[in-house]
Amino acid sequence: MVNEKLNMQFVVAKELIVSSRATYYGSPDCKGTPTGACGFGEYGRTVNNGEVTGVSRLYRNGSGCGACYQVRCKIPAHCSDEGVKVVATDYGEGDRTDFIMSTRGYTKLARPNMAAELFAYGVVDVEYNRVPCRHGRSLALKVHENSNYPYYLAIVPLYSDGISDINAMYIWQDREWRPMRRAFGTVFDIPNPPKQPLAIRVQFIGPQTKVEWAQSTNAIPEDWEVGVVYDTDFQIN
Incomplete structure (x- = not known):
């Protein structure tokens, strides 16, 4: 049921899907960094269970900080159908990438036991769309x-x-x-x-x-x- 809902996000908003590329950065606990350009501090490291990302053009001079995206990669043998929901908490530029994910976020792109193969690629083709954030509390x-x-x-x-x-x-x-x-x-x-x-x-x-x-x-x-x-x-x- 969860997978069906996530897949529907791509179907319903098909015209909003964007093709791009994603890579990752390392951190000691595989989460984000507390020194990100958004100014979030520790929140930017741990929000969304550490499944966070740095963005470049999606940063939008800081107004894109905190936005949520559903991202999935395009290698059928290695990539999961639902992909990962990440929160933008930093600025980062890569090789024609829109996303530089925490290790924890990048791992979620993969099918079970396939993360090592994605890490070997280093950069993968992805498709994404923006989705609502749901933190379950007040601002x-x-x-x-x-x-x-x-x-x-x-x-x-x-x-x-x-x-x-x-x-x-x-x-x-x-x-x-x-x-x-x-x-x-x-x-x-x-x-x-x-x-x-x-x-x-x-x-x-x-x-x-x-x-x-x-x-x-x-x-x-x-x-x-x-x-x-x-x-x-x-x-x-």
Whole structure:
């Protein structure tokens, strides 16, 4: 039943399937890297059970961070029918590749006991399409390690669901919504944040450039701490 559902993702969205290539990078535990260009930190290493990927053109100046893709390779003897669902957590360029996967993600492309054959190829032809993320929890906002209380605040959103990109983030200050700067990847920052519980507003851009908004009145407390993850009360489906 699981395989049937995954295969249907390719059938239903056949016109959205893209042909490309994928390779992999090594790490001690076969998961991702905590120093990825998206700014996710440890989340970028372990989210989705470590089945993550670096992307190049899909990075889209950081707005592609956190997107989910269903990817399968095209070698019938070695590649599984369903492929693997990976989360984009880093930037990476390869030999005409759209995906540089964690070892754990790349392994999932293979049929049982066939991973060694795929690793021997090094780079494989794949087809992929974007699919909704499903983390099973509300969006969270992490105070990035570059922050310096109370003078400088940088925020990175985690566990974004659905199939939309986080395009912008705003903070309520002086009776208006003020835009935060995209510092890098999916990290948004602001100098001299207000000394009060922080209301945050997030703009999502979905398929066909559909715009959606969500906000939380007390998303981050006044006495926020560097490295702490704060849960919001919303999620995009």
